[in-house]
Amino acid sequence: MSAEQSGASLRVRDLVRPYRGILTVAIALGVVAALASLAQPMGIGWLVDTVGRDGGLWSPIALLIGLFCLDAFVGGLQSYLVGRTGESVVRDVRFTLTGRLLRATRREHEERPSGDLHARVVTDTSLLKAALTQSLATMVVSALMVLGGILIMVVLDPLLLGLTLLSLSVAAAVTFLLARRLRGAAQLNRGRVGALGADLNRALSAITTIKVSRAEEREQRRLGTRMDEAYRTGLGVTKLNAMLAPTVSVGLQISFAVVFAVGMSRVATGGMSIAEFTSFVLYLFYLITPLVTVSTALGQLQQGLAAITRLDEVLRIGQEDGSVAEGSVAESSGGETGTGNTTTGAGTLARFEDVRFGYGTGPEVLHGMTFDIPRSGLTALVGPSGSGKSTILTLLTRFDRPDSGTVTLDGTDVGELELPELRGRVGYVQQDPAILSGTVEENIRYANPDASRAELDEAVRLADLEDVIAALPDGMSTEVGQHGSKLSGGQRQRVAIARMLLTNPDMLLLDEATAQLDSNSENALRDTIHGIAEHRAVVAIAHRMSTVIEADRILVVEGGSIRARGTHEELLATDELYRTLVRTDISDEERQRADSSAEETDTPRLMSSKGA
Numbered sequence: 121m122s123a124e125q126s127g128a129s130l131r132v133r134d135l136v137r138p139y140r141g142i143l144t145v146a147i148a149l150g151v152v153a154a155l156a157s158l159a160q161p162m163g164i165g166w167l168v169d170t171v172g173r174d175g176g177l178w179s180p181i182a183l184l185i186g187l188f189c190l191d192a193f194v195g196g197l198q199s200y201l202v203g204r205t206g207e208s209v210v211r212d213v214r215f216t217l218t219g220r221l222l223r224a225t226r227r228e229h230e231e232r233p234s235g236d237l238h239a240r241v242v243t244d245t246s247l248l249k250a251a252l253t254q255s256l257a258t259m260v261v262s263a264l265m266v267l268g269g270i271l272i273m274v275v276l277d278p279l280l281l282g283l284t285l286l287s288l289s290v291a292a293a294v295t296f297l298l299a300r301r302l303r304g305a306a307q308l309n310r311g312r313v314g315a316l317g318a319d320l321n322r323a324l325s326a327i328t329t330i331k332v333s334r335a336e337e338r339e340q341r342r343l344g345t346r347m348d349e350a351y352r353t354g355l356g357v358t359k360l361n362a363m364l365a366p367t368v369s370v371g372l373q374i375s376f377a378v379v380f381a382v383g384m385s386r387v388a389t390g391g392m393s394i395a396e397f398t399s400f401v402l403y404l405f406y407l408i409t410p411l412v413t414v415s416t417a418l419g420q421l422q423q424g425l426a427a428i429t430r431l432d433e434v435l436r437i438g439q440e441d442g443s444v445a446e447g448s449v450a451e452s453s454g455g456e457t458g459t460g461n462t463t464t465g466a467g468t469l470a471r472f473e474d475v476r477f478g479y480g481t482g483p484e485v486l487h488g489m490t491f492d493i494p495r496s497g498l499t500a501l502v503g504p505s506g507s508g509k510s511t512i513l514t515l516l517t518r519f520d521r522p523d524s525g526t527v528t529l530d531g532t533d534v535g536e537l538e539l540p541e542l543r544g545r546v547g548y549v550q551q552d553p554a555i556l557s558g559t560v561e562e563n564i565r566y567a568n569p570d571a572s573r574a575e576l577d578e579a580v581r582l583a584d585l586e587d588v589i590a591a592l593p594d595g596m597s598t599e600v601g602q603h604g605s606k607l608s609g610g611q612r613q614r615v616a617i618a619r620m621l622l623t624n625p626d627m628l629l630l631d632e633a634t635a636q637l638d639s640n641s642e643n644a645l646r647d648t649i650h651g652i653a654e655h656r657a658v659v660a661i662a663h664r665m666s667t668v669i670e671a672d673r674i675l676v677v678e679g680g681s682i683r684a685r686g687t688h689e690e691l692l693a694t695d696e697l698y699r700t701l702v703r704t705d706i707s708d709e710e711r712q713r714a715d716s717s718a719e720e721t722d723t724p725r726l727m728s729s730k731g732a
């Protein structure tokens with residue numbers, strides 16, 4: 121089972137496994153580069169020796185040039201391969217995390233700020249790349265160079281090496297402590313940067329509200345506070361990072377001083393040749409780069425590990441298919457659902473059977489609801505705000521699962537249907553439908569990109585969009601702007617209806633727009649809904665009387681229960697709440713419109729309803 125399915129942790133070992141081959145080559149090249157580097161002081165020692173003996177200089181010079189070139193070429197190639205692996209790993213991690221996010225339950229998304237998720241997928245993964253690039257191969261190769269250098273130095277002069285290591289050990293201990301603190305600091309900083317991303321997203325997604333509330337100043341200050349937090353914690357990381365390389369440098373400088381003092385005195389007393397001393401000093405010199413690299417890589421590794429902790433949380437996010445993180449919300453819900461197939465009448469498409477449901481650990485919202493939805497016709501859900509109407513749609517689309525009882529489609533528990541099948545059979549149009557930037561056609565085709573031209577035209581016709589599209593500057597190819605801003609509210613909803621119709625669903629769920637539509641748009645939408653309901657089930661949360669009055673059946677929802685059901689006339693005659701809703705839920709404007717047009721249209725006078 122892959123990490124994606126199991127919700128397991130991101131492990132560096134697993135991440136680099138697909139790139140083992142390329143990494144092995146990179147490390148082998150690194151070893152060659154390290155050997156070429158390690159041979160250079162010997163070559164220089166040879167050169168010094170040859171100069172001392174007045175011998176031919178060409179051989180040591182040619183060897184040295186060869187070693188320099190080999191070192192540079194192989195080192196460059198190795199660095200490219202390692203960087204490439206880092207990029208590949210980051211791409212894989214981003215792809216996996218994006219998949220987890222797209223398949224996460226809607227509840228998980230409700231509970232996590234999208235800006236923070238964005239920061240994790242985009243920027244935390246970059247830290248991971250730096251850690252992998254710097255830490256993995258670079259660290260391995262640098263450590264090899266350090267080890268190789270030390271081995272040669274032990275052969276050259278064990279006493280001098282002992283003194284060198286002693287001077288370096290204090291620096292190494294401090295480096296280790298700094299690196300440990302760096303991880304905590306980096307984790308804190310990543311959290312603050314994520315919070316900044318979340319707040320920025322919050323502001324940008326409510327830009328109109330901010331403007332009409334004259335809150336630009338306030339929001340900027342609020343974001344400024346977040347930026348200060350990110351700045352402060354970032355400084356913490358920077359300080360610790362900045363201390364790593366100098367710590368190693370100081371250790372090296374002290375060891376240089378010690379080696380020079382002790383070495384020169386041994387050369388003076390004849391205990392060591394000048395060539396040996398030169399080689400030893402050069403080896404020490406050559407240790408500088410890898411030691412500094414190891415120390416900075418250690419810092420980057422710690423930051424990468426801090427990022428991995430945050431990426432892990434995304435990886436374990438609860439999934440709609442049930443592969444869930446430990447203790448996540450989705451895991452705790454829906455435990456008692458699914459009792460297999462149940463028998464429903466031939467005319468029944470969907471059925472709620474004694475459904476109880478509450479969001480997460482919150483109070484119960486639906487209290488044992490039972491009702492049927494026939495295969496065709498319009499079922500209108502009406503009821504006071506907060507009574508549970510949208511929650512019914514949430515359970516029909518399986519964004520959530522009942523705590524007990526069953527929701528069935530054609531007799532099968534929706535929890536047992538494959539999600540793509542369920543979402544293909546049940547189309548859902550939100551009250552404020554999401555329109556993606558792109559053209560009208562792209563938006564309509566979004567749920568079924570392979571639909572034929574004829575199917576597309578039919579969906580457009582059914583959604584009563586023909587005139588709207590004809591009036592657009594580029595017809596179907598008109599760009600709708602960010603969030604469909606170039607379309608009106610009613611047009612956006614009809615585009616969303618067409619999008620769902622193109623999937624040819626058995627049932628269309630519609631959270632009717634509450635925005636005021638002009639009477640033409642309202643009539644068009646009403647006709648659209650009724651046209652669609654002739655051949656399939658339509659369940660609409662009805663906000664407009666015109667929809668309610670013409671519904672084939674109306675369910676009156678109150679306090680999480682179905683209080684009454686029937687047609688408009690039946691409910692007017694029998695249900696007090698329905699009468700109240702008819703009286704109060706309709707806007708004054710609509711009532712006036714109904715009053716003034718009652719004699720010219722078939723729509724019943726609302727005042728007379730009031731009196732009923």
Ligand SMILES: Nc1ncnc2c1ncn2[C@@H]1O[C@H](COP(=O)(O)OP(=O)(O)OP(=O)(O)O)[C@@H](O)[C@H]1O
Nearest residue numbers: 230479482485503504505506507508509510511512
């Ligand atoms: N995602 C959620 N998490 C927690 N509680 C929720 C969530 N969505 C709705 N609720 C709660 O569930 C109850 C029913 O909400 P629901 O949205 O189903 O009502 P509604 O009848 O559709 O209301 P409205 O007509 O105002 O849209 C409310 O008390 C609401 O606060």
